[in-house]
Amino acid sequence: MKKILVIDDSSVTRRKVKTALGEEFHVVEAVNGNDGIAKAKIKKDLSLIISDHNMPGEFNGLQMVKEIRNIDHHKMTPIFMFSSETALVPYY
Numbered sequence: 786m787k788k789i790l791v792i793d794d795s796s797v798t799r800r801k802v803k804t805a806l807g808e809e810f811h812v813v814e815a816v817n818g819n820d821g822i823a824k825a826k827i828k829k830d831l832s833l834i835i836s837d838h839n840m841p842g843e844f845n846g847l848q849m850v851k852e853i854r855n856i857d858h859h860k861m862t863p864i865f866m867f868s869s870e871t872a873l874v875p876y877y
């Protein structure tokens with residue numbers, strides 16, 4: 786079963802994403818950037834990472850992605866980010 790890491794500070798949104806993904810994926814949840822980084826470090830076999838942009842705490846979504854890209858086994862893992870913001874500064 787493919788494993789997907791879903792990161793959002795909103796439990797309601799995490800549940801919605803999980804429901805949308807359906808039964809055929811194993812969803813691992815993380816509640817903020819720090820948690821997302823920690824879970825990404827221990828879960829080497831993620832097929833996809835789905836994350837919110839706006840999260841409280843040390844890392845917002847983009848800062849968290851930068852950290853996750855520094856983890857050897859997630860250099861190439863696809864990352865999908867969503868936000869309710871109407872304007873976001875592109876990340877390079």
Ligand SMILES: [Mg+2]
Nearest residue numbers: 794837839840
């Ligand atoms: Mg949020």
